[in-house]
Amino acid sequence: MTLQSRQATEAVYNKFITKDNKDVDNGAELDYDLTKQASDGSGIDYSGLYDIEAYSKMIDEFYGVKPADEPAKDEPAKTVTKKKANTIKVTAKTKTVKLKKVKKAAQKAATFTVKKAQGKLSFKIKSAKKAIKKYLTISKKGVLKIKRWKKAKKGTYTIKVTVKANGNANYKAKSVVKTVKVKVK
Numbered sequence: 001m002t003l004q005s006r007q008a009t010e011a012v013y014n015k016f017i018t019k020d021n022k023d024v025d026n027g028a029e030l031d032y033d034l035t036k037q038a039s040d041g042s043g044i045d046y047s048g049l050y051d052i053e054a055y056s057k058m059i060d061e062f063y064g065v066k067p068a069d070e071p072a073k074d075e076p077a078k079t080v081t082k083k084k085a086n087t088i089k090v091t092a093k094t095k096t097v098k099l100k101k102v103k104k105a106a107q108k109a110a111t112f113t114v115k116k117a118q119g120k121l122s123f124k125i126k127s128a129k130k131a132i133k134k135y136l137t138i139s140k141k142g143v144l145k146i147k148r149w150k151k152a153k154k155g156t157y158t159i160k161v162t163v164k165a166n167g168n169a170n171y172k173a174k175s176v177v178k179t180v181k182v183k184v185k
Helices: 003-013 052-063 097-106
Strands: 089-094 107-115 121-127 134-139 141-146 155-165 172-185
Touching: 089 172, 107 155, 107 172, 121 134, 121 172
Parallel strands: none
Antiparallel strands: 089 107, 107 141, 121 155, 134 141, 155 172
């Protein structure tokens, strides 16, 4: 049997039918008509076959997909609340450090107290003289210490510390720079 005769035989025995058992050869109803009669009456307008946006809309409609910018009907629209400014208040209490003690062991130089902060707090040394900066540490609780400093010199050192409150669902993040003067004598 040749290929042509097999195809002819299959065409005779196979029938395409719709889900309602209607014969397709007699004409099935179209789900979407992509062709139109030309407005000037000259024939069929096939421009609908090349309209990709129309295809996309038909597929989305068929599968029930809603556009991204349109909220679903069964989901409530999300409300955006404007965050308030953070109300952070920072105070610092400095301590005079004795030269003899700082040459032997770490010493507490300042303590930062934070009030009315919204969100998690963080402390960071922003600036200090190069001579002292590498000997400074600040804890998560806001305690500024001078590490053991064998070559320490007497003087007043200006240190800037950044205190940041990360904010939360209702409040924005905010940073405050606090300047302290530490005396070594």
